[in-house]
Amino acid sequence: MDKIYHLIMVPMVYLAVAWCIIGVAYRVVRMLRAPKPAHSLALFPRRIDGHVKALVEAFTWPTILRKQPVFWAFLVAFHVGLIIILFGHVDLFPQVNICPADSRHMLGAGLGGLLFTAPLLYFLQRRFKEPVRLISVPADYYLLLLMFLIGLTGISISWTNSWNPPIGFVITKAELATHYFDKLAHLSLASPIEGMLVNSHTIVVALHVLLANLFLMLLPFSKVMHAFLAVPLNRLRRV
Amino acid sequence: MDAATQKKLIGELGKKLNRAVRMYMDGCTRCGLCVDSCHAYVSDPKIEHSPVARAQNIRRLYERYFTLNGTFAPGLEEAVELDDAWMKKVYETAYTCTGCRRCMTVCPFGIDTQQIQGIAKQLLNVAGEAPMVLNMLADMSVAKGQTYRSTKDNFATAVGNLGGEIIEKWRSEGGDAVVPLDVEDCDVLYVALAGKHSIISAAAIMNAAGEKWSLSYFEAVNFGAFVGNPEKTRIISQRIIDEAQRLNAKKVVICECGTAFRVMKHMMGTLPFEVLSVVELMHQYVRDGRITLDKSKLEGKVTYHDPCQLARNGGVFDEPRHVLQQLTDNFVDTTPTREHNWCCGGGGGLVAMGEKDFRMSSAKVKADQVKATGATVLVTSCENCHTQLHDLNAHHDMGVRVEYLTELVADALIQP
Numbered sequence: 001m002d003k004i005y006h007l008i009m010v011p012m013v014y015l016a017v018a019w020c021i022i023g024v025a026y027r028v029v030r031m032l033r034a035p036k037p038a039h040s041l042a043l044f045p046r047r048i049d050g051h052v053k054a055l056v057e058a059f060t061w062p063t064i065l066r067k068q069p070v071f072w073a074f075l076v077a078f079h080v081g082l083i084i085i086l087f088g089h090v091d092l093f094p095q096v097n098i099c100p101a102d103s104r105h106m107l108g109a110g111l112g113g114l115l116f117t118a119p120l121l122y123f124l125q126r127r128f129k130e131p132v133r134l135i136s137v138p139a140d141y142y143l144l145l146l147m148f149l150i151g152l153t154g155i156s157i158s159w160t161n162s163w164n165p166p167i168g169f170v171i172t173k174a175e176l177a178t179h180y181f182d183k184l185a186h187l188s189l190a191s192p193i194e195g196m197l198v199n200s201h202t203i204v205v206a207l208h209v210l211l212a213n214l215f216l217m218l219l220p221f222s223k224v225m226h227a228f229l230a231v232p233l234n235r236l237r238r239v
Numbered sequence: 240m241d242a243a244t245q246k247k248l249i250g251e252l253g254k255k256l257n258r259a260v261r262m263y264m265d266g267c268t269r270c271g272l273c274v275d276s277c278h279a280y281v282s283d284p285k286i287e288h289s290p291v292a293r294a295q296n297i298r299r300l301y302e303r304y305f306t307l308n309g310t311f312a313p314g315l316e317e318a319v320e321l322d323d324a325w326m327k328k329v330y331e332t333a334y335t336c337t338g339c340r341r342c343m344t345v346c347p348f349g350i351d352t353q354q355i356q357g358i359a360k361q362l363l364n365v366a367g368e369a370p371m372v373l374n375m376l377a378d379m380s381v382a383k384g385q386t387y388r389s390t391k392d393n394f395a396t397a398v399g400n401l402g403g404e405i406i407e408k409w410r411s412e413g414g415d416a417v418v419p420l421d422v423e424d425c426d427v428l429y430v431a432l433a434g435k436h437s438i439i440s441a442a443a444i445m446n447a448a449g450e451k452w453s454l455s456y457f458e459a460v461n462f463g464a465f466v467g468n469p470e471k472t473r474i475i476s477q478r479i480i481d482e483a484q485r486l487n488a489k490k491v492v493i494c495e496c497g498t499a500f501r502v503m504k505h506m507m508g509t510l511p512f513e514v515l516s517v518v519e520l521m522h523q524y525v526r527d528g529r530i531t532l533d534k535s536k537l538e539g540k541v542t543y544h545d546p547c548q549l550a551r552n553g554g555v556f557d558e559p560r561h562v563l564q565q566l567t568d569n570f571v572d573t574t575p576t577r578e579h580n581w582c583c584g585g586g587g588g589l590v591a592m593g594e595k596d597f598r599m600s601s602a603k604v605k606a607d608q609v610k611a612t613g614a615t616v617l618v619t620s621c622e623n624c625h626t627q628l629h630d631l632n633a634h635h636d637m638g639v640r641v642e643y644l645t646e647l648v649a650d651a652l653i654q655p
Contacts, residue, residue, distance in 0.1 A: 038508075039505055043340065044551055044553065044578060057349070131271055132274075135269050135286065135295065139315040
């Protein structure tokens with residue numbers, strides 16, 4: 001079992017990150033190499049500050065706020081949560097100390113995970129209702145489900161090590177930093193299991209990493225690409 | 240569909256994948272926000288009328304033939320093979336989209352459904368399945384450009400016969416002729432439609448303003464754009480460009496035709512002359528005091544329909560409203576208005592194709608919007624919109640009189 005944990009948590013992580021970076025770069029380069037449209041596709045009225053308007057629209061989604069404010073609120077929560085958990089994971093590297101190194105809490109103390117995960121339930125139920133159901137494809141569901149499971153396992157890891165005293169019951173944040181993220185930072189192939197508590201909690205950590213790996217590998221071929229396209233697409237509309 | 244045709248069509252799809260289209264294909268999250276931005280969906284809520292469903296017809300082909308996920312796991316994206324059945328689906332959505340781009344104002348990413356439906360139309364063109372009537376009109380238009388020299392004299396005689404009707408609207412003559420032709424170094428080359436209505440009022444207005452103008456031998460309407468054939472679109476526009484350059488015209492003024500204006504103004508690149516809509520020209524005349532208008536001529540509550548290709552896609556919002564302020568004190572705007580205004584449902588070649596049942600059912604929201612204003616006069620600045628609104632008025636009992644802005648202005652010219 002330790003070998004499987006090792007495979008998922010070390011080589012597969014490197015592979016997934018490399019795959020994701022290369023995949024995204026490939027798709028972006030392919031777009032950039034395609035010919036520009038023959039004429040402007042911008043809507044009117046055009047404004048001098050079209051670039052600014054495009055940025056505002058790409059990051060604040062005013063049309064969603066106007067038409068579906070509840071959807072907008074969940075989208076804001078989801079993206080804020082995503083930013084918190086991304087920084088939270090960066091903070092797990094011992095070289096980075098956004099939170100004090102001796103804090104048992106991840107950045108946001110679980111709020112990031114909650115903000116990220118709860119809206120996914122709303123997005124999923126929205127997908128099952130008309131008219132969105134009628135325009136959805138299987139990939140739309142698996143992507144949301146995958147992110148939900150990543151969030152759920154992440155919450156489980158984060159909250160258990162945040163709210164339980166370090167009495168050998170769960171893998172602690174300090175253990176993850178020292179025995180896992182530090183090794184990843186040095187591109188080590190050593191197993192994180194060595195030196196880290198192995199118990200029923202380990203499988204949750206491994207499952208979380210496995211799901212995240214799958215997500216990273218699917219990302220360049222999924223609708224998550226909208227993250228890289230939101231700004232240029234809004235520029236097309238406004239400039 | 241045989242393999243050679245399929246290969247040819249896939250190749251054509253590949254050629255149309257420019258940078259913007261690739262982003263439109265990959266960027267859509269199918270959030271569904273655009274669904275009720277389409278007049279056709281709101282009037283007749285069938286999902287195939289929604290912008291995203293229309294786009295999916297092309298996106299599924301793109302996924303199948305141009306992405307790894309669609310190639311290796313087509314089921315996940317519901318990517319499809321290009322076959323006759325799918326082309327039928329493509330036809331159904333391509334030529335029911337008016338290309339109004341209202342959905343683009345709502346989409347969080349600004350995805351341009353018209354561009355995507357342009358690909359659908361091109362595939363149908365290559366497959367020989369585009370609407371015959373639009374292709375015939377486009378071909379006739381192209382042919383007319385090639386043979387116009389042999390019909391110049393007949394054209395001159397025909398427009399000369401309009402002189403009486405023009406003088407009725409404006410008694411003094413602005414230039415040497417009521418309808419001047421081939422005027423070198425003219426300030427305005429006016430490009431009309433085939434019907435005399437688009438010449439008479441504009442001629443009276445330009446003569447009243449003392450304009451040095453010339454009537455183009457060509458008609459403005461671009462059936463190449465309606466049928467979705469970029470080459471025919473270019474040919475139809477290029478002959479007007481050539482004529483303007485031959486006459487050394489300072490401005491090319493397009494009659495009340497939204498598509499013709501957008502193609503010439505925004506899709507033909509940098510031109511050696513200014514391109515204006517006749518609406519903008521009238522606005523300049525009013526603003527500069529070159530014409531004065533009699534407000535007592537127009538009675539009743541007046542509202543204005545923004546033609547999509549002139550307003551949202553052409554940038555002409557304020558000018559018609561300023562002109563209308565000189566014609567009436569009883570103007571009421573529609574809700575929504577300007578760039579958010581509902582499409583009339585007649586664009587994209589639908590009026591030329593007939594399709595009256597679909598046009599009437601898909602534009603109920605437009606009829607309801609006009610009725611809600613309580614107006615008795617509905618003004619617009621586009622031939623297509625005028626025809627569609629006229630039909631809608633009768634079908635949905637809107638209780639309005641549909642008018643061209645040029646005709647109202649010509650009728651209200653104050654004689655010296």
